[in-house]
Amino acid sequence: MSYNISIQKTETSNLDKLDFNNIPLGTTFTDHMFICDYDNGEWVNPRIIPMGMIPTHPAAMALHYGQAIFEGMKATVDSDGNPMLFRAEDNANRLNFSADRMGMPNIPTELFVDGLKQLVDLDRQWIPPIDGSALYLRPFMYADEPFIGMRAATHYKFIIMASPAGPFFSKRIKLWAEKKFIRAAQGGTGEAKAAGNYAAAIRPTELAKAKGYDQVLWLDAVEHKYIQEVGTMNIFFKIDDKFITPELDGCVLDGITRKSVIALLKDRGFEVTERKITIDEIKEASKNGILKEAFGTGTAVGIAYIQEIGLDGESIHVSHDSPVGIEINQRLNDIKTGKVEDKFDWMTKVAKQLVD
Numbered sequence: 001m002s003y004n005i006s007i008q009k010t011e012t013s014n015l016d017k018l019d020f021n022n023i024p025l026g027t028t029f030t031d032h033m034f035i036c037d038y039d040n041g042e043w044v045n046p047r048i049i050p051m052g053m054i055p056t057h058p059a060a061m062a063l064h065y066g067q068a069i070f071e072g073m074k075a076t077v078d079s080d081g082n083p084m085l086f087r088a089e090d091n092a093n094r095l096n097f098s099a100d101r102m103g104m105p106n107i108p109t110e111l112f113v114d115g116l117k118q119l120v121d122l123d124r125q126w127i128p129p130i131d132g133s134a135l136y137l138r139p140f141m142y143a144d145e146p147f148i149g150m151r152a153a154t155h156y157k158f159i160i161m162a163s164p165a166g167p168f169f170s171k172r173i174k175l176w177a178e179k180k181f182i183r184a185a186q187g188g189t190g191e192a193k194a195a196g197n198y199a200a201a202i203r204p205t206e207l208a209k210a211k212g213y214d215q216v217l218w219l220d221a222v223e224h225k226y227i228q229e230v231g232t233m234n235i236f237f238k239i240d241d242k243f244i245t246p247e248l249d250g251c252v253l254d255g256i257t258r259k260s261v262i263a264l265l266k267d268r269g270f271e272v273t274e275r276k277i278t279i280d281e282i283k284e285a286s287k288n289g290i291l292k293e294a295f296g297t298g299t300a301v302g303i304a305y306i307q308e309i310g311l312d313g314e315s316i317h318v319s320h321d322s323p324v325g326i327e328i329n330q331r332l333n334d335i336k337t338g339k340v341e342d343k344f345d346w347m348t349k350v351a352k353q354l355v356d
């Protein structure tokens with residue numbers, strides 16, 4: 001089924017205000033957005049309209065009961081300026097996984113991908129051509145039915161916004177291993193990309209920052225010893241010559257960068273194991289000089305190197321001698337910009353459809 005998406009173009013483009021070499025983080029939006037309504041059990045009225053405010057009733061259920069989920073992904077351009085999406089169907093699947101957990105309707109993958117393609121096509125001039133830069137895409141769904149009472153909403157909005165993002169020159173980050181607050185417990189919502197997970201992480205992250213750390217390293221909810229993930233990233237360690245990453249145990253987000261990095265590391269001949277990892281194991285490995293590298297993975301940064309982990313007043317040092325992650329990050333960027341073969345078939349080309 002192909003969706004008929006109506007398009008209303010902006011009369012006042014902001015493109016001339018955009019400086020690709022100096023893009024303020026998270027506050028610049030393209031000229032248009034994609035919107036679709038869920039009404040009477042189906043998605044209706046898919047449309048692209050000028051970016052702007054959305055009238056919202058104060059009783060909109062997302063504001064009170066938190067049915068709100070989102071995705072984060074990127075569009076890039078190849079050397080001829082053709083836009084491409086990275087693993088778009090995986091993001092659609094993950095949004096629907098989150099929707100199931102939160103009692104929200106699924107969005108057809110084709111509508112999700114068509115909406116992305118048409119928005120990216122229309123706003124293609126907003127995609128930064130600079131290496132490491134991208135057009136960040138934020139698909140999200142929330143309950144906009146005005147109703148006071150605890151039940152699944154019957155009316156939702158699905159929206160896609162786009163925001164150009166400059167290259168991320170990530171410094172090595174310091175993590176605070178959190179033992180008081182938790183992010184996710186078995187049976188909870190940790191494996192969904194639900195807005196409430198992020199709300200609950202804000203205060204612990206502020207406290208970690210006040211102690212001089214960049215991000216929280218989340219531990220399991222019961223024993224506070226098994227590593228889960230970091231802020232908005234999954235985590236990898238290299239012990240001796242082998243990579244390990246926490247298994248998807250129901251508390252960890254199934255990161256698209258995580259699964260791409262696993263595939264690229266294996267392709268490069270490394271052994272990668274998904275399993276339970278305790279913070280004490282990492283402390284021991286560091287003490288014994290075999291903790292060779294540690295990094296976070298996520299759409300926003302790609303790979304962010306970890307310098308140290310604060311644990312109970314001690315500091316776990318991570319060495320950084322010949323990091324493989326740098327090379328993997330480069331390969332990921334090269335796939336996203338068409339510089340190397342897309343042998344895993346991750347990229348979706350955005351054809352020029354619209355007539356100017």
Ligand SMILES: Cc1ncc(COP(=O)(O)O)c(C=O)c1O
Pocket residue numbers: 072229230231232233234253254255256257258297298299300
């Ligand atoms: C909690 C959390 N974990 C991990 C990730 C990394 O996921 P991805 O690689 O799909 O961006 C993200 C970012 O989306 C996140 O918010």
